[in-house]
Amino acid sequence: MTTHSATLREEIEEMIAVGELKPGQHLDETELAARFGVSRTPVRETLIQLASMGLVVIRPRRGAIVAELGPQQLVEMFEVMSELEATCGRLAARRMTREEQQSLLAAHQACLDARDAQEPDVYYYKNELFHEAIYAGSHNQFLIEQTRNLYRRLRPYRRLQLRVRDRLHNSYHEHDGVVQAIVSGDGELAAHLLREHVMIQGQRFSDLMASLPQLRQGAA
Known part of the structure; x- marks a missing residue:
């Protein structure tokens, strides 16, 4: 994992944990890239990593959403x-x-x-x-x-x-x-x-x- 992706993972984990990114919310790669001042590649790496942890769900052709964890x-x-x-x-x-x-x-x-x-x-x-x-x-x-x-x-x-x-x-x-x-x-x-x-x-x-x-x- 790149340094960008490792840092982004922690940032987005925190946003999910405190509810800034809400369960079911769509995660737009372009918006996240602009927010953190990076390209879409580390954002995509981060979302894949978060999906492997169960915090994000990646849907074919529809993009990623925050996992709904009640x-x-x-x-x-x-x-x-x-x-x-x-x-x-x-x-x-x-x-x-x-x-x-x-x-x-x-x-x-x-x-x-x-x-x-x-x-x-x-x-x-x-x-x-x-x-x-x-x-x-x-x-x-x-x-x-x-x-x-x-x-x-x-x-x-x-x-x-x-x-x-x-x-x-x-x-x-x-x-x-x-x-x-x-x-x-x-x-x-x-x-x-x-x-x-x-x-x-x-x-x-x-x-x-x-x-x-x-x-x-x-x-x-």
């Missing part, structure tokens, strides 16, 4: 995500090498630094590395691929979650328990904590949904 679908996808990550954590607690544990601890420290700086977007990228360290520690390539695929599809929503009040602090605190469980080899506890960490339900889901109008204004 609240119920989000809940269902996070439910599956929580089980995949729980399995990664359970296996990582049994299989991680000492070097991999050190990588996990380093990622955890980087999350702490971002939390203390109150930088939710920086925290998000460090958070990605944290979760990726757990996936790698599972030593199950098929599981890693499936988990990454769903992570990419939920990426905009996981990033927005971190902007909800107190979520940075709570996320780091939850990470801390996961790290301790994995390093001590307690697979069942690691699985339980990761399941609770990822699953978005009840108050957490309500907080995220309630924040969307404010986030939409911020993206305007």
